[in-house]
Amino acid sequence: MLRNWLVPALLALGQVALWPGLPLLGGEPVDRVQVAAGLAATVLAAIALGWRRRAPVAALVGITPALSLGQLATPVDALMVIICIDVIALYSVGVRRPARVTFAATAALVGWQSVLGIAIYGTGRTYAGNLVIAVVVYLLAAGLGRSRRRWRAARQDAANRLARAEADRREASVVERQRLARELHDVSAHHLTSIVVTVTAARRLAERRPELAAEALEFAARAGRETQSALARLVDVMRGVESESGSGLGRRIEELAAGFVALGQPVTVRLSLDDRTGPCTEAAFGIVREALTNALRHAPGGAVQVRLDHRDGVLDVEVANAAGTAPAAAGGLGSGRGLAGMRERVATAGGTLAAGHRPDGGWRVHAMLPETSASAVDRSLLRVRGPRLADIAIALALAVLPVSAVLLPDPAVPRLDAAGGALAAMLLAAHALPLVWRRRAPWRALAGVLATTAVWPVVVGFDLLPHPAVDALATGMVAEFVAVYAVAAYGRPRHLTWLAAPLAAGALGAVAVTAAAVDGMLIEQPATALVAQLCTVVVAALFLVPLGALWGAGFAVRLRRDRVTARERRAVAASTAGAVEMAYAERARIAAGLRAAVLRHANAVTAAAEEGRLDGVLGEARAALAAMRDLLGDLRGDPDRAPQPTAAAIDALCRRQRDAGRVVELHSPAAVPALPPAVDVSAYRVVEAALAAGDAGPARVTLGYGAGDLRITVTGVPSATADPVAAGLRARITALGGRMSLDPAGTMDVWIPAR
Secondary structure, eight states: OHHHHHHHHHHHHHHHIIIIIHHHHTTOOOOHHHHHHHHHHHHHHHHHHTTTTTOHHHHHHHHHHHHHHHHHHSOTTTTTTGGGHHHHHHHHHHHHSOHHHHHHHHHHHHHHHHHHHHHHHOSSHHHHHHHHHHHHHHHHHHHHHHHHHHHHHHHHHHHHHHHHHHHHHHHHHHHHHHHHHHHHHHHIIIIIHHHHHHHHHHHHTTTTOTHHHHHHHHHHHHHHHHHHHHHHHHHHIIIIITOOOSSOHHHHHHHHHHHHHHTTOOEEEEEEOOOOOSHHHHHHHHHHHHHHHHHHHHSTTOOEEEEEEEETTEEEEEEEEOOOSSOOTTGGGOOSOHHHHHHHHHHHHTOEEEEEEOTTSOEEEEEEEEHHHHHHHHHHHHOOOSOOHHHHHHHHHHHHHHHHHHHSOOTTSOOOOHHHHHHHHHHHHHHHGGGGGTTTOHHHHHHHHHHHHTTHHHHHHTTOSOHHHHHHHHHTTHHHHHHHHHHHHHOSSGGGGGGHHHHHHHHHHHHHHHHHHHTTTTTTSSSHHHHHHHHHHHHHHHHHHHHHHHHHHHHHHHHHHHHHHHHHHHHHHHHHHHHHHHHHHHHHHHHHHIIIIIHHHHHHHHHHHHHTOHHHHHHHHHHHHHHHHHHHHHHHSOTTOOOOOOGGGHHHHHHHHHHTTOOEEEEOSSOOOOOOHHHHHHHHHHHHHHHTSSOOSOEEEEEEEOSSEEEEEEESOGGGGSTTHHHHHHHHHHHTTOEEEEETTTEEEEEEEOO
8 A cells, every 4th residue: 555655645745845845935936726736736747647557447537537637737847746747657558557557557658748738838849849859758658667567477477387386296096196196006806806806706616616726826817917917017117217316308308218228128229419408398308207107008118209309499309119020018007198188298298199000010199399399488587588678768768868958949959950950869769778688688789889889989070969968978878888787787697797798887077078088178188198098997987887887786686596596497397306206205105015015915916826825815815905905095185185105205305405595515425225115215204303493503415225125313402302202213113113312402213123
């Protein structure tokens, strides 16, 4: 509320103080009707401006008649303070309304000024000068408003991306658990249940049909081997192929293909791309991974060709496999969502997907992913796609306003003829034109501005313009200041942008002194060359002070912008990395469970069948089925439950602490090995509780993995060594058969058996 009304209130008070306040205090006669009209216009315009954020167009509609009343009913230049209220309102329109509304409002204001100017000034130089100034100022306000709108839209885009990343992170873990549950259910229903049913029937009919025992043993051995193969392949995919690193796309694809080659699938990779990252490359990696997984499931042994190319701004992805050369033993593991998932990835990246059978009996997946999707994040953050209205308006203002000032009547200023006006306008336009590219190419814009300044001594030397027009050229030096600011705000490399200030100061000093020398101001002095050099240094130093200050302002704006965009990128990257880490931790946990229980029992089923022990087959099959059902129950018990973080996620936990401003070091001598699920989860919870105990100082986490144990040392956490945090941690560790020692100075040492 205060933000809305502070500016209107200050403008209204300033206007009343200037007029009629100063004339009344000075004892000057003031017409009461004019005072009443001026006060009414001030109050109405200020009230309308107070609604500029909620209803900017309505505020502008209310301001224009108020200003018209005030300007027509008061002396010329009496309302010098509130005269800018319509410009502020137009800026608000540019910030809060679409481009078409902004342009329509700008055109309406220009038309209003053209009519009002005739009523106030009539026609002539005054009218033309004021109208040109009004047009340029309106365009500048609209352009700056549009720039602010882009910045706000970029921030909203970043917030939306972060929200989507967080939603995807939560949804990805749920979808991953559901997918794993479906695949594990396929294995248990198709293989283990069949073994249990067959062996049970053979035992029940053993006296009447003893031959069924041999058939059941043969079936159990065959089904057991199929179960082993299916589970081992699933475990390998979950623990190996699914690992996503931060390396380039090409390297990740090659590592992915190598994992499938190790599983017996011949894969050939042909790549023509770089190491860029983003939604486009992530979609490509996911498509290749899903296509290779489908080939392994449905066409094992069939040759697979993987091709990725960057062509004409598009990432071309193709995965084609021949018909399988071995039975599809893993065909039952599919969830039926592979193709739908690929289509969702492609749609998210804004591309197209074609998938279908090949004439030779194989399958082909072909995706076209536009690279613009991969760079849309950075472009939406910075919004520097070509010259914008603000850049054009700034260049136009610097080109037109000095000439417009010459057009205004002044008895001391000689009238500028048409040829002189045209020459001055062309020189100023050429001088300001490079500023149109001040964002895209700030160094080139500065070079162009400085280069055109070198023409001015020639104009002075040949006396091509009268002195008022030369003064107008001098005011055009504002372009150098704008260019230096642009270099500071947008130039690269960032650490060298400071050179813009001394370069511009030196060029302006040289031009100013050369023009003065050509004009005869230095000709009569002795040792003209030395005097000119000294004058150049002095003038350059004088220019360097404001140019340096402006460079500092631009660089400060740049640092703030970079901090904002970097913080947004880090947040999205952390959320995305968290999704990958949590999904991989979930896969690793399930894979550990399969290895520790189900796969061990499946191996025992095959061994018992080969040894001819029917009771052993039944017992091991039931044990494997029970372990599988326990695993499925854990996955399906709560579909909205977030996956339990494991030791693999401790690194991400420490990074989040560092992002929050705390110094946390992690030391781990090796990669996280396969741990029992309870130990895996407890390792993360121990570190999490220690770091979250309430301490803000530096901390250090050390992980040690032995042959059959896990050791965790956390230092710098004195709050974690006191109750109730220590009591809770001790209870968890004791339940696992571990030990914990505490140092009141802030060190916690934990040992957990990991067998």
